[in-house]
Amino acid sequence: MRIDVLTLFPEVLQPHVTASIIGRAQHAGIADIHLHQLRDYSTDPHRKVDDRPFGGGPGMVLMCQPVCDAVAAIEALDPRPALRVLLTPQGRTFNQAAAQRLATHERLLLICGHYEGFDERILDLLQPLEISLGDFVMTGGEIAAAAVIDAVVRLLPGALGHEEAALHESFQGRRLDHPQYTRPRAFRGLTVPEVLLGGNHAEIAAWRRAQSEQRTRERRPDLLAIDAARRPAPARSNRTNPNRQLASNRVIERAAIPPAVGHASDDRPSARAACRLAACGGAAAGSHVESEALR
Numbered sequence: 674m675r676i677d678v679l680t681l682f683p684e685v686l687q688p689h690v691t692a693s694i695i696g697r698a699q700h701a702g703i704a705d706i707h708l709h710q711l712r713d714y715s716t717d718p719h720r721k722v723d724d725r726p727f728g729g730g731p732g733m734v735l736m737c738q739p740v741c742d743a744v745a746a747i748e749a750l751d752p753r754p755a756l757r758v759l760l761t762p763q764g765r766t767f768n769q770a771a772a773q774r775l776a777t778h779e780r781l782l783l784i785c786g787h788y789e790g791f792d793e794r795i796l797d798l799l800q801p802l803e804i805s806l807g808d809f810v811m812t813g814g815e816i817a818a819a820a821v822i823d824a825v826v827r828l829l830p831g832a833l834g835h836e837e838a839a840l841h842e843s844f845q846g847r848r849l850d851h852p853q854y855t856r857p858r859a860f861r862g863l864t865v866p867e868v869l870l871g872g873n874h875a876e877i878a879a880w881r882r883a884q885s886e887q888r889t890r891e892r893r894p895d896l897l898a899i900d901a902a903r904r905p906a907p908a909r910s911n912r913t914n915p916n917r918q919l920a921s922n923r924v925i926e927r928a929a930i931p932p933a934v935g936h937a938s939d940d941r942p943s944a945r946a947a948c949r950l951a952a953c954g955g956a957a958a959g960s961h962v963e964s965e966a967l968r
């Protein structure tokens with residue numbers, strides 16, 4: 674998977690993408706992560722990327738020109754269509770299901786904001802998926818981008834070393850993970866549950882399942898009753914004229930993150946149609962068409 678990140682602070686992200694499992698995934702050729710400095714795409718002699726908001730008010734707003742030109746230039750670096758993801762507190766809250774969907778894509782382009790955020794026309798023109806890390810406001814999108822990269826890359830085949838690891842963690846199957854123990858068997862009077870020491874794999878599996886159910890019921894009962902709530906809202910198409918899309922339409926579009934075009938497990942008619950459209954539409958168009966057709 675290729676991941677491009679557009680940011681004003683690549684130095685914030687650099688350590689996150691070079692250390693530990695993500696760094697190893699890059700060395701192994703599983704992930705290929707590129708950080709791009711937004712100022713490099715400004716046509717302003719002083720590399721300015723922001724300006725004061727029309728209508729007044731505090732702070733600065735990221736301007737259309739550098740962001741739109743950067744996205745076009747970055748997308749042209751690779752023939753694979755990029756799924757555009759814009760980090761914003763106003764987006765759909767990121768979770769494990771979203772990470773799994775993003776991991777099916779061959780290429781992501783993450784766009785980090787700063788200051789007061791983006792000129793609204795950037796969203797109108799690029800029609801990105803809008804992803805939030807949660808209901809709080811940070812100074813920039815870099816930490817959110819690092820979280821998305823980490824959660825997605827560790828799901829890529831080969832990234833964790835042993836494929837099973839990602840299957841047995843919290844939120845897989847809408848359950849929290851069971852408790853884990855390691856040596857020593859006793860620590861400050863607390864002992865490891867006997868069943869884990871006996872070597873009976875069936876009993877261990879049953880104990881873990883029961884623990885997982887119990888702590889999900891206690892801590893996150895919402896996960897157990899989530900099926901109905903997860904159904905995506907009906908899509909509203911604006912394929913014919915994306916640039917005229919109203920900001921309010923995007924609320925509907927945030928309902929679901931699309932799996933990759935042509936992803937093996939997705940045989941819905943809309944997915945197949947998107948494959949054909951993306952094949953005709955080139956890199957930038959592919960990204961846009963895909964994200965609206967698969968909702």
Ligand SMILES: C[S@@+](CC[C@H](N)C(=O)[O-])C[C@H]1O[C@@H](n2cnc3c(N)ncnc32)[C@H](O)[C@@H]1O
Binds near residue numbers: 808810814815
């Ligand atoms: C100070 S915030 C802008 C907030 C914006 N004025 C608002 O109230 O919605 C600056 C940037 O940080 C990033 N950001 C802040 N909080 C975030 C969150 N919870 N999730 C994802 N990105 C976030 C976004 O990229 C955003 O453009």
